[in-house]
Amino acid sequence: MAVKIVPLCVAVSIFAAPSSALGDTATYVDALDTLMLDRSFGLWPLPEAPKLDSRKVELGKRLFHDPILSSTGDVSCASCHDLKSGGDDGRAKSIGATGQPTRRNSPTVYNVSLHSSWFWDGRAESLEDQIDGPITHPDEMGSAWPDIVKRLKSSPQYTRLFRDAYGGDITPATIKNAIATFERTLVTPDSPFDRYLKGDLAALPKDAVTGLNLFKTLGCISCHQGALLGGNLFQKIGIFRKFGLLNRRAKGGAQDFGRYDVTKDDADRYFFKVPSLRNVALTAPYLHDGSAATLEEAVAMMAYYQLGRNLTSGETASLVAFLKSLTASAALSASGKEARNAQSK
Amino acid sequence: MRNRNSWKPIRSVFGIIGISAILFTASPRLANSIETPLSDVVRSIGQLKALDAQLTKEILLLKHGIVRDYDSLQSITEATDFTIATLKLPKPTGAQADDEDLPSLLETLKNSLVQRLVQVERFKSKNAIARNSSTYFTYLLIKTAKNNNAFNLLERDVKRLSDLRTLMLAYSLNHGPAVENAFIKALGDIRDSAALLDQRRANATTLLTQIANHGEVMIKANHEVNKLVAQIISQDRAQLLEMIDYRISEFLESERG
Numbered sequence: 103m104a105v106k107i108v109p110l111c112v113a114v115s116i117f118a119a120p121s122s123a124l125g126d127t128a129t130y131v132d133a134l135d136t137l138m139l140d141r142s143f144g145l146w147p148l149p150e151a152p153k154l155d156s157r158k159v160e161l162g163k164r165l166f167h168d169p170i171l172s173s174t175g176d177v178s179c180a181s182c183h184d185l186k187s188g189g190d191d192g193r194a195k196s197i198g199a200t201g202q203p204t205r206r207n208s209p210t211v212y213n214v215s216l217h218s219s220w221f222w223d224g225r226a227e228s229l230e231d232q233i234d235g236p237i238t239h240p241d242e243m244g245s246a247w248p249d250i251v252k253r254l255k256s257s258p259q260y261t262r263l264f265r266d267a268y269g270g271d272i273t274p275a276t277i278k279n280a281i282a283t284f285e286r287t288l289v290t291p292d293s294p295f296d297r298y299l300k301g302d303l304a305a306l307p308k309d310a311v312t313g314l315n316l317f318k319t320l321g322c323i324s325c326h327q328g329a330l331l332g333g334n335l336f337q338k339i340g341i342f343r344k345f346g347l348l349n350r351r352a353k354g355g356a357q358d359f360g361r362y363d364v365t366k367d368d369a370d371r372y373f374f375k376v377p378s379l380r381n382v383a384l385t386a387p388y389l390h391d392g393s394a395a396t397l398e399e400a401v402a403m404m405a406y407y408q409l410g411r412n413l414t415s416g417e418t419a420s421l422v423a424f425l426k427s428l429t430a431s432a433a434l435s436a437s438g439k440e441a442r443n444a445q446s447k
Numbered sequence: 448m449r450n451r452n453s454w455k456p457i458r459s460v461f462g463i464i465g466i467s468a469i470l471f472t473a474s475p476r477l478a479n480s481i482e483t484p485l486s487d488v489v490r491s492i493g494q495l496k497a498l499d500a501q502l503t504k505e506i507l508l509l510k511h512g513i514v515r516d517y518d519s520l521q522s523i524t525e526a527t528d529f530t531i532a533t534l535k536l537p538k539p540t541g542a543q544a545d546d547e548d549l550p551s552l553l554e555t556l557k558n559s560l561v562q563r564l565v566q567v568e569r570f571k572s573k574n575a576i577a578r579n580s581s582t583y584f585t586y587l588l589i590k591t592a593k594n595n596n597a598f599n600l601l602e603r604d605v606k607r608l609s610d611l612r613t614l615m616l617a618y619s620l621n622h623g624p625a626v627e628n629a630f631i632k633a634l635g636d637i638r639d640s641a642a643l644l645d646q647r648r649a650n651a652t653t654l655l656t657q658i659a660n661h662g663e664v665m666i667k668a669n670h671e672v673n674k675l676v677a678q679i680i681s682q683d684r685a686q687l688l689e690m691i692d693y694r695i696s697e698f699l700e701s702e703r704g
Contacts, residue, residue, distance in 0.1 A: 144515025218521045227528070319586045321579030328516035335517050335571035342660065365565075373572065409583065410660050 143318055144327040147296040148213065148380065148430075151289035157267040162284025164263065165277060170253055172243035174199045179236065179281065183211035185436050188384025189288070194392025198242040205241070206358070207392035209377060210385045212433050215286040217333040222374045222390045224336060225364045229282040230275075247274040290381060290430035298427070306427050313424025316417055320409055330378035331428065336361050337376050339390070342410030345372065358390060381433040383426045397422050485695065488553075491534045492692050495560070498527050499688060502567070503680045509574055510676055512581075517571050524564055531560050549694055556687050566679050573671040580665035581619075587658050588612050598651045604640045611637060611658070622669060634662040 165171065169178045182196040182204075183189055189210030195203035206222050214220070220232035236242040237250070254260040254272050261270070268276040295314075297305035306314065317323055326332040339345045339360070361373040374390050382388075387395050394400035401421050405413045413421070502523050508514040534557060536550055591598060591608050600608070611633045618630045641655035 146516065146518070218517075218524075319582065321583040323515070324575040324579035324582070328518040334521060335575060336568060337572050337575060341576060341664070369569065409579070410664075411657060 143323060145295075145299065145323070145331060146329040147299045148216075148289060148291040148293075148329050150291055151287045154283050154286060155267065157263070158280050158283040159287055160284075161263045161267045162280035162282070165281050166284055170257070171237055171245055171250055172199045173245045173249070177243050179211075182208040182236070182242075185211070185288070188212070188381055188433060189214075190385045192386065194387045196242070198239070199244040200241060202241045204239075206390050207387065210381060211285060212288050212290050212430075213330055213333075213378060213380050214288065215282075216289070216330050217375075217378070218335075219375060223361045223364050224375050229285060230278040233278045233281050250274075250277065290432045292432070293380070293430040294427040295424075296430070307423065309420050309423040310427040311424075313420035313422070313427075316420055317424055320405065320411075320417075322404070322409075322421070325376045325408075326379050330380055332376040333378035335376055336370070336373040337408075338372050339374055340372055340407050343407050345407055360390070379425060379428055381429050383422075383429050384433055397425060401425070485537055485699065488534065488536060489692075489695055489699070491530050492688060492695065494530050495527070495534075495556075496685075496688050496692070498523055498530070499685060502527070502563075506567070506570065506676055506679050509570075510672060512578060515578070520567060520571070524567060527560060527564065531557050549691070549698075552687065552691050552694070556684075556691060559684050559687065563679055563684065566675050570672065570675040570679060573668050573675060577665060577668035577672045580661045580668060584658065584661040584665055585615065587654065587661065588615060591654065591658075598654055599648050600651050601640075601644070601648075604637075604644075604651065604655065607633065607636050607640055608658075611662075622673070627666065630662070631666065634659050634666075637662070 166179045166183075169176050169181075171178060177199045182191045184191055189212040190208045194207060195205070196208045198204055209222070214232075215229055220226035220229065221235060226232035226235060237245050238247070251272055251274065254264070254277070260272070264270055264272045264276065267280060294305045294310070317326075325335065325337050328334050359371050361370040361375075362368070364370075383397060386397060386400075387393070388397070388400035389403065394403050398418050401418050402413055405411050405418075502520070505514065505519050505523065509517070509520075534553065536553060588608065588611065591600070592612065595605050611630075614626070614630045614633050617626050637655050638659040641652050641659065644652045644655070
């Protein structure tokens, strides 16, 4: 509660200053600076991964990596959500069982259980519901539940694993629950930023702290807040400028109406779920259409469309330094990029 | 040998249980009032009232920037969703069957709560824009105040920015039409200033345009946020909850009586 009260007090001191102080810019500036010093500012460390039934987790992990779920037998959940690649596949659009590109960019599966809704347009309201989408979509795994159940029932190994975890019940519900249970363990706490939020001020390098302050003052934090720095609201892409103006690659994305496809409400046109920024340095390319190839490009595009401004190269570099501090060691070591980063240094 | 008196309390307990069992079988109406089906509805209404109050509090804290993240809303909306899904009347019996309004009242309540969850989603989006524009707008005003010279501003524009800062303070305390109109006029003056500057003052033009843009977006977003907050914390819903609660209590009373 104290954390919540600090911004209130400072805000009051800014806006309720006596008239004699109105001309005193220094007071105004000091108050705002103090507000910016509030480290959390609506950002929270990630919780630890929950301890769940290890039999369900193991079964879910196996299913997640097994192409048995796809109609052609060669695409698994991990094909588009590779844990060794930041939890996505590094492509602008994923390639499904039919060889066709998916409609939108695949998000990372790390920390997926902490989102408030799933898919870019929020059409799934639970992690279990979300699993239906890629498994049955013709351009993704193109499967049907009765076929999946049949294939799993014919496998002695899966029969044994389902007996241990669910008393032998092999149904769409238990399959989804197993995969969701595994995904609930994919939480990545302990990034440098988490340690900074917990009081280790040396955990962030100086340029990342500059980036964090810019992140607050420019207003990125208005949407990218909470423990995930996003993932808990929808926002229109193109608040200040129409999306697709800046680069040609985004022109296709500009035809995507986002949440409107789910609600059919005109007010939801061009609204997409605000993605989480956790481990964002490992998940290029970016945006719903994968139109930003690098983190620098994504930051510049967001500033242009969402904040109505062009960033200097220094501002972009600082913001990118901050975003890199959101990479957790668990995601980094899984990706093997830790060794490569060390080598490059 | 056990004292005969020590059996007395045990005999009383068995006696009470026995009488209760007879009453249950003999009077289905009484049994219904104690059984859980309608109690589930009562409990759900109680939960919805508590969630309603919690949501109102969170929305107001978020609107005023005291809470800055939307994580806290997640558990409230999930619980509301769950309670709506499980909220249904048991098969009508006795006096409940006479209360024809109750099913339609519950349906109205459910629709209203579902509608509110949509409004909460909208609120998050609009509030984020309002908070962003307000923070960045304030930041730009401060930046100009600190570095008038760096932006090569004309004296006229320095004066207009100073007026705008004062009005921003007034606007942040009072969104009334008089203050808002003065604020909008001041933003228009800033936009005029940007249009009047020549190419040698490109930095100042960009800055003034940004200030006008963010100020206007902030006012629009504030309007939308205020409208949504009014809908979300509407007293109609609270009254509907109270009315249903009262009807059910009345029914339960009549059943007990």
